[in-house]
Amino acid sequence: MNTTEDVLLIILSVFLALFLLLAITAAILIIKLVKSVKQIVAKAESVVDSVESAADVVKNASGPLAAFKVIKNIVDMVNKVKK
Numbered sequence: 001m002n003t004t005e006d007v008l009l010i011i012l013s014v015f016l017a018l019f020l021l022l023a024i025t026a027a028i029l030i031i032k033l034v035k036s037v038k039q040i041v042a043k044a045e046s047v048v049d050s051v052e053s054a055a056d057v058v059k060n061a062s063g064p065l066a067a068f069k070v071i072k073n074i075v076d077m078v079n080k081v082k083k
Contacts, residue, residue: 001009
C-alpha cells in the first residue's frame, strides 16, 4: 500500500466510525421517543376510559334526575296553586 491508499483508508475508517456512532445515538433517541409516545398514548386511553365511564354515569343518572325534575315541577305547581 502506498501513502495515498493509507490516507484514504484512515479517512474512510473515521467516517465509518462517526456514522456508526451517529446511527447508534439516533437509534437510542428513537427508542426513547417511542417509549414516551407509548406512555402518552396509555395515559390518553385511560383518560378516554374515565370520560366514557363518567358519560355513562351521567347518562344513567339522567333518567332518575328527569323523573325528580318532573316530580319537583308538580310539587311546585301544587304549592303555587295552594298559595
